[in-house]
Amino acid sequence: MKRSSWFKKLSMRTARATGRPASFGVAVTVILVWILTGPIFHFSDTWQLVINTGTTIITFLMVFLIQNTQNRDTEALQVKLDELIRSTQGAHNALLDLEQLEEEQLDKIRANYEILARKAREDLKLGKNDTDVPELGDGSKD
Numbered sequence: 001m002k003r004s005s006w007f008k009k010l011s012m013r014t015a016r017a018t019g020r021p022a023s024f025g026v027a028v029t030v031i032l033v034w035i036l037t038g039p040i041f042h043f044s045d046t047w048q049l050v051i052n053t054g055t056t057i058i059t060f061l062m063v064f065l066i067q068n069t070q071n072r073d074t075e076a077l078q079v080k081l082d083e084l085i086r087s088t089q090g091a092h093n094a095l096l097d098l099e100q101l102e103e104e105q106l107d108k109i110r111a112n113y114e115i116l117a118r119k120a121r122e123d124l125k126l127g128k129n130d131t132d133v134p135e136l137g138d139g140s141k142d
Contacts, residue, residue, distance in 0.1 A: 007068065008068070008072070010065070011064075011065040011068040011069050012069065014062075014065045015065060015066065015069040018062070030054075031051075034047075034050070034051045078099065082096045082097075095109070
């Protein structure tokens with residue numbers, strides 16, 4: 001098994017730590033201390049620059065860490081969904097890699113599902129069952 005990269009470990013730990021109430025408390029405390037020191041520094045430009053620079057740097061770095069965590073979580077979720085599709089009898093295996101399709105192909109498949117949903121709602125109004133497994137179009141060009 002491949003060893004975890006330092007960036008992966010850092011991003012996971014940082015995301016976990018910054019998502020906790022204590023981290024929010026620390027951030028609020030920093031802001032309160034900054035506000036309370038305003039009169040001491042006569043609300044100077046340097047006083048304002050400290051908070052602006054600090055928050056900008058933290059925000060800049062957090063964007064990359066959060067995006068890394070989000071990408072990993074999304075990929076793991078996609079694999080789990082793919083496994084559910086693959087292992088469900090009657091499921092369409094062509095749906096396994098939808099995220100790889102072109103927008104036009106994805107729109108065609110989505111339109112097929114919208115038709116199925118509309119029909120299912122109509123069937124429910126008529127007291128019919130809506131749990132069958134009708135065939136879908138493949139989203140390819142006609």
